[in-house]
Amino acid sequence: MSTYAIDDREDKLRGGLFGAIALHVLLAAALVAVALLRHTTQHWGEHSSETGAIQASMVSAIPLPQKAPPVDNSVLASEDVSKAPTPPKEATQPPPRPMDVLIKAKTPDKAAIKPNTVTPPKHPQPTPDSRKATSGEAATQLPQSIEDVTHGTATLTVQNRTFGDRYAYYLEIVGRTVSQNWFTQEIDPRTPVGRSVTVTFDVDRDGMPTNVRIQTPSGVPSLDNSALHALQRIENGFGPLPAGNQITISDTFEYHR
Amino acid sequence: MMTSGFLRWRTGLTAVAFSFLAATSALAQSPFQIVTSSGAGSIRLAAANFKATGGDPAYQHTFDTVLFSDLESAGIFDLVAKSLIPTATPGSPSEMSLGQWSAAPASAQMVAFGNLGVQGGRLVVNGFLDDVRNTQYPQVFARQYSEEPSEDSARQIAHRFADEIILRLGGGTLGIAETKIFYVKLGGGNKEIWMMDYDGANQHAVTHLGTIALSPRISPDNSRIAFSALDKNGFQIKMWSMLLGRLVNFSSAGGANLSPAWAPNGQQIAFSSSRTGDPEIWVSDTSGNIAHRITSFVGPDVSPSWNPRTGAQIAWISGRTGLPQLYIMDADGSNVQRMTDGGYATSVSWSPNGQFLAFAWDRKYGPGAPGGQDIYVMEIATKRWIQLTHDIGRCDFPSWSPDGRHIVFSNSEDGHDSHDRIMSMLADGTQQHALTGTGADMPNWSWK
Numbered sequence: 001m002s003t004y005a006i007d008d009r010e011d012k013l014r015g016g017l018f019g020a021i022a023l024h025v026l027l028a029a030a031l032v033a034v035a036l037l038r039h040t041t042q043h044w045g046e047h048s049s050e051t052g053a054i055q056a057s058m059v060s061a062i063p064l065p066q067k068a069p070p071v072d073n074s075v076l077a078s079e080d081v082s083k084a085p086t087p088p089k090e091a092t093q094p095p096p097r098p099m100d101v102l103i104k105a106k107t108p109d110k111a112a113i114k115p116n117t118v119t120p121p122k123h124p125q126p127t128p129d130s131r132k133a134t135s136g137e138a139a140t141q142l143p144q145s146i147e148d149v150t151h152g153t154a155t156l157t158v159q160n161r162t163f164g165d166r167y168a169y170y171l172e173i174v175g176r177t178v179s180q181n182w183f184t185q186e187i188d189p190r191t192p193v194g195r196s197v198t199v200t201f202d203v204d205r206d207g208m209p210t211n212v213r214i215q216t217p218s219g220v221p222s223l224d225n226s227a228l229h230a231l232q233r234i235e236n237g238f239g240p241l242p243a244g245n246q247i248t249i250s251d252t253f254e255y256h257r
Numbered sequence: 258m259m260t261s262g263f264l265r266w267r268t269g270l271t272a273v274a275f276s277f278l279a280a281t282s283a284l285a286q287s288p289f290q291i292v293t294s295s296g297a298g299s300i301r302l303a304a305a306n307f308k309a310t311g312g313d314p315a316y317q318h319t320f321d322t323v324l325f326s327d328l329e330s331a332g333i334f335d336l337v338a339k340s341l342i343p344t345a346t347p348g349s350p351s352e353m354s355l356g357q358w359s360a361a362p363a364s365a366q367m368v369a370f371g372n373l374g375v376q377g378g379r380l381v382v383n384g385f386l387d388d389v390r391n392t393q394y395p396q397v398f399a400r401q402y403s404e405e406p407s408e409d410s411a412r413q414i415a416h417r418f419a420d421e422i423i424l425r426l427g428g429g430t431l432g433i434a435e436t437k438i439f440y441v442k443l444g445g446g447n448k449e450i451w452m453m454d455y456d457g458a459n460q461h462a463v464t465h466l467g468t469i470a471l472s473p474r475i476s477p478d479n480s481r482i483a484f485s486a487l488d489k490n491g492f493q494i495k496m497w498s499m500l501l502g503r504l505v506n507f508s509s510a511g512g513a514n515l516s517p518a519w520a521p522n523g524q525q526i527a528f529s530s531s532r533t534g535d536p537e538i539w540v541s542d543t544s545g546n547i548a549h550r551i552t553s554f555v556g557p558d559v560s561p562s563w564n565p566r567t568g569a570q571i572a573w574i575s576g577r578t579g580l581p582q583l584y585i586m587d588a589d590g591s592n593v594q595r596m597t598d599g600g601y602a603t604s605v606s607w608s609p610n611g612q613f614l615a616f617a618w619d620r621k622y623g624p625g626a627p628g629g630q631d632i633y634v635m636e637i638a639t640k641r642w643i644q645l646t647h648d649i650g651r652c653d654f655p656s657w658s659p660d661g662r663h664i665v666f667s668n669s670e671d672g673h674d675s676h677d678r679i680m681s682m683l684a685d686g687t688q689q690h691a692l693t694g695t696g697a698d699m700p701n702w703s704w705k
Contacts, residue, residue, distance in 0.1 A: 165391075165393065165394070166394045167394075168388065168390070168391045169367070169388040169391065169397055169426075173300075173426060173428050174428075176298075176428065177428035177429070180428075207429055234429070235429075235610060236428070236429030236430065236431070237428075237429040238428050238429055239424055239425050239426070239427065239428060239429050239430075240424070240425075242397070242398070242425075
């Protein structure tokens with residue numbers, strides 16, 4: 001009874017043991033399989049020979065999208081007048097064939113109007129006769145004279161370009177005389193660097209500046225006033241005009257330290 | 258262990274490198290600032306020797322010398338020295354090669370050149386001014402002058418050409434090369450009125466009165482000279498007509514009448530008169546009539562000078578507080594302002610633009626006081642002054658040039674009156690040079 005009982009118990013124990021062993025073997029096999037599988041996947045940036053380092057290779061240039069060719073029909077500060085571009089033909093849609101449009105007798109509604117509307121151009125079209133550049137006013141003229149003074153630069157442009165070429169010396173004298181009379185001490189020292197005011201004035205036959213006005217204020221009253229004072233201080237003028245009765249000159253006063 | 262040590266050393270090195278970089282970038286952020294000038298520079302001008310076209314080279318030499326000295330004394334050019342200019346003498350624009358002049362050592366921006374010669378009994382001068390940097394249109398102006406051939410006309414043409422250059426390039430500055438200076442010449446116990454060119458040339462007598470004439474003042478239109486001279490009634494204001502070459506009427510009055518001054522309109526004369534006992538400033542018309550007194554203080558009031566710009570103010574010297582001081586007032590005698598705070602001030606001249614007073618001042622007057630009598634310029638609005646002459650002896654009688662850039666004055670190195678001579682300088686005190694020898698005093702620069 002007892003042996004049976006023992007045998008019976010041993011049988012039960014053996015079965016449990018084999019079960020446990022099988023479970024462990026299975027687990028071990030699963031672990032090995034997982035480890036093997038994980039090992040085969042490559043990590044990001046991983047290299048076969050030197051693990052742990054990122055490889056970067058030098059290139060001579062970064063391939064960028066190609067630049068658009070320069071626009072030829074814009075007159076940007078160039079001496080010779082390029083031909084005005086031919087105005088582009090208006091992209092009108094072909095008129096609908098009569099049979100395509102449903103014509104309702106009573107309500108000529110939106111659907112009928114829609115194909116006729118021309119979409120407005122995305123950007124302003126170049127005007128055929130203008131010599132002005134379409135982008136930026138300042139680039140249309142090169143300065144005739146640039147004078148550096150303490151805490152400021154006075155840049156002078158003349159609207160009559162041919163006068164500026166022919167009598168460059170005169171404009172230089174104008175620029176020099178104006179900047180000699182520009183007292184930068186008058187400017188509020190808290191003025192941000194780079195602020196500039198553009199003053200426009202006429203020079204009459206005798207060389208006197210007249211009709212002095214601020215074209216572009218700087219936003220700093222003391223800087224604006226110092227530029228006006230510079231022109232008001234000129235008592236004897238710039239000397240007689242070499243030609244003509246009047247020229248108009250713009251002078252830009254830029255504040256810096 | 259070794260690796261970690263190496264690593265630590267390398268980080269140390271990097272830190273050093275970084276701090277070095279930071280230092281250099283800090284340097285780059287605050288660069289050295291070089292301020293070249295507060296204003297703009299002056300034009301570099303070359304005066305070429307003129308080409309003599311088959312004439313007398315003597316005129317050519319005079320012309321070149323006068324032109325050069327005129328341009329130099331104008332004080333507005335950076336004039337290329339004669340030794341640096343190219344040897345070629347271009348006589349006309351076709352012979353001009355701009356590259357020669359723009360290159361070092363001349364490095365000129367402008368060139369004055371031309372030719373002169375005697376053609377058909379006339380001295381003909383062709384003068385040109387070229388802008389060297391404008392190769393397309395170099396010519397600034399061209400002038401032709403024609404005069405009787407003489408040394409003096411060569412001088413006058415050079416003056417006129419120089420004035421033209423100064424007018425064109427000086428930014429509205431009027432040339433003074435044709436102006437005159439009137440002064441007192443001491444000779445044989447008498448003092449006569451003389452005149453000369455602004456550069457001291459061409460000195461000659463104006464009056465021959467055989468008496469003591471003082472303080473000549475030329476009228477604004479250069480037609481008359483007012484001065485004070487000793488006659489049987491004492492010192493009286495006299496009026497000399499340059500057109501007639503003789504004295505014209507000016508009413509005499511009692512007492513000493515001294516130091517006349519022209520109003521800028523030429524219609525009135527201010528002078529000092531002691532006809533009521535005390536020297537006061539009086540104003541009359543140009544023949545001495547309708548005289549009225551505009552100062553009334555005890556103490557001498559002398560040496561008036563009108564504001565040439567407005568004609569509404571008079572500066573003068575007054576001794577109402579003891580030692581003579583500089584004052585200004587309105588032309589009717591109101592609004593008196595004292596300008597100097599001490600010392601001994603004499604002989605004032607009002608600048609043509611009305612902003613400055615030039616005067617002679619002994620700032621520390623008294624026995625054993627340092628310094629001497631020198632020329633000062635005061636800005637009227639701020640009463641700030643600068644001293645123009647230093648240690649050249651006693652200076653007196655300043656007078657402004659019509660362009661307001663020069664001052665003529667009398668100077669005596671040893672302080673003796675008889676050793677006075679006339680000197681000229683730029684209004685900042687530079688370029689001092691004597692115009693006459695000794696025995697000349699009380700200069701007055703003409704108005705134009």
